[in-house]
Amino acid sequence: MANHFRSSERQGNEENVASTPLDAQDVEQAPLTSDASLDDTAAGYSEGRTGGAHFAAPADDPVPAYAADETPEPSAAPAAEPFAAPEPEPQPAPVQGEGQSAMVVSDAPESNDITAQPGFTSVFAPLQDDGSQVIPHTGKPTISLRNATLIYPAQPNKPALEDVSLDIYPGEFVFVVGHSGSGKSTFLKLLTRELRATSGQVIVAGQELTKLRNRKVPYLRRQIGTVYQDFKLLPDKTVYENVAFALECIGKPRAVIRAQVPETLRLVGLAEKMDNYPDQLSGGEQQRVSVARAMVNRPPLLVCDEPTGNLDPAISLGIMRLLDRINRTGTTVVMATHDREMVDSMRRRVIALEAGHVVRDQERGGYGYYGAL
Numbered sequence: 227m228a229n230h231f232r233s234s235e236r237q238g239n240e241e242n243v244a245s246t247p248l249d250a251q252d253v254e255q256a257p258l259t260s261d262a263s264l265d266d267t268a269a270g271y272s273e274g275r276t277g278g279a280h281f282a283a284p285a286d287d288p289v290p291a292y293a294a295d296e297t298p299e300p301s302a303a304p305a306a307e308p309f310a311a312p313e314p315e316p317q318p319a320p321v322q323g324e325g326q327s328a329m330v331v332s333d334a335p336e337s338n339d340i341t342a343q344p345g346f347t348s349v350f351a352p353l354q355d356d357g358s359q360v361i362p363h364t365g366k367p368t369i370s371l372r373n374a375t376l377i378y379p380a381q382p383n384k385p386a387l388e389d390v391s392l393d394i395y396p397g398e399f400v401f402v403v404g405h406s407g408s409g410k411s412t413f414l415k416l417l418t419r420e421l422r423a424t425s426g427q428v429i430v431a432g433q434e435l436t437k438l439r440n441r442k443v444p445y446l447r448r449q450i451g452t453v454y455q456d457f458k459l460l461p462d463k464t465v466y467e468n469v470a471f472a473l474e475c476i477g478k479p480r481a482v483i484r485a486q487v488p489e490t491l492r493l494v495g496l497a498e499k500m501d502n503y504p505d506q507l508s509g510g511e512q513q514r515v516s517v518a519r520a521m522v523n524r525p526p527l528l529v530c531d532e533p534t535g536n537l538d539p540a541i542s543l544g545i546m547r548l549l550d551r552i553n554r555t556g557t558t559v560v561m562a563t564h565d566r567e568m569v570d571s572m573r574r575r576v577i578a579l580e581a582g583h584v585v586r587d588q589e590r591g592g593y594g595y596y597g598a599l
């Protein structure tokens with residue numbers, strides 16, 4: 227969606243990061259409530275996981291300083307709780323199928339699943355389900371699709387998504403899985419209104435996106451943080467400037483930017499690298515910058531498309547810890563991924579797509595069997 231957010235040209239040197247402690251893990255504990263500007267915006271944000279974060283009313287937003295289709299993924303919403311959830315205790319591996327909802331259409335056996343083999347220890351074990359991860363499906367969903375279909379003009383006879391109906395509630399952490407080409411990215415693009423559904427309804431933050439006027443799209447996107455596999459950092463801006471840019475685009479005052487950007491960079495463990503350029507960072511660090519950029523204005527919804535796709539497992543764990551903590555403050559997270567091990571370890575809600583259809587929607591689900599992807 228952010229077509230002027232160019233991909234950085236190198237993925238960075240992972241050795242440096244692999245050997246460093248997961249500093250995000252430590253700094254993530256730092257509360258984000260120390261500056262008045264954040265406190266000012268705290269009203270309207272609900273507390274804790276079960277309540278989830280609320281969307282700000284678009285009408286209250288200032289006029290955007292950019293055109294709809296030039297928008298980076300600005301994020302604007304009231305400040306969340308500090309990202310300071312306690313680390314969950316390691317739990318015994320959950321039973322496959324536990325918590326499975328009635329909506330399961332198919333869930334093929336996982337006989338090739340190395341994670342099911344005796345003695346296997348996941349790098350994501352620290353993120354294992356702590357039993358508190360099922361969000362009640364009550365109240366107003368953050369995301370609601372009703373018979374949503376998306377047909378690309380280049381593929382008129384093969385809908386990329388067809389007749390998809392589902393609800394995602396505030397505070398949920400939802401993995402979207404499926405074969406390459408199954409429709410995961412298309413689904414995420416419907417949520418951010420990068421694409422408009424061909425038919426059906428897509429409601430995000432109480433707005434029907436198929437009817438939303440283009441000029442209103444920036445207001446929607448302020449409330450959605452986005453994280454992509456290829457980071458999409460601006461190579462000619464420093465770490466600080468990359469994060470600040472998201473706030474500048476939505477007209478935040480300089481004083482707010484000066485307070486909020488360093489605080490967020492501290493949160494993701496990059497306080498020391500504020501003046502570096504993206505090509506001076508490892509891949510994991512670049513992704514932490516993009517998480518910081520997505521979260522700097524505390525959006526109630528975070529949409530992630532393969533955020534760990536370019537990272538090795540140890541670095542991915544650092545990013546997932548960060549996203550997990552963000553989710554535990556009440557932010558709804560929807561993440562497309564091919565990372566079987568991560569999904570199997572975390573046991574959150576899993577929505578599986580096949581050829582544009584939802585074939586499984588499972589609480590505390592596993593990755594499922596998709597063969598080579």
Ligand SMILES: Nc1ncnc2c1ncn2[C@@H]1O[C@H](COP(=O)(O)OP(=O)(O)OP(=O)(O)O)[C@@H](O)[C@H]1O
Nearest residue numbers: 378380381386404405406407408409410411412413
């Ligand atoms: N711009 C486009 N024009 C035409 N067809 C498209 C376009 N983008 C995607 N498609 C098709 O839509 C279907 C779904 O693609 P999508 O990118 O959503 O899949 P995906 O599950 O995200 O795949 P991957 O895991 O490889 O990223 C595929 O058949 C793909 O070829």
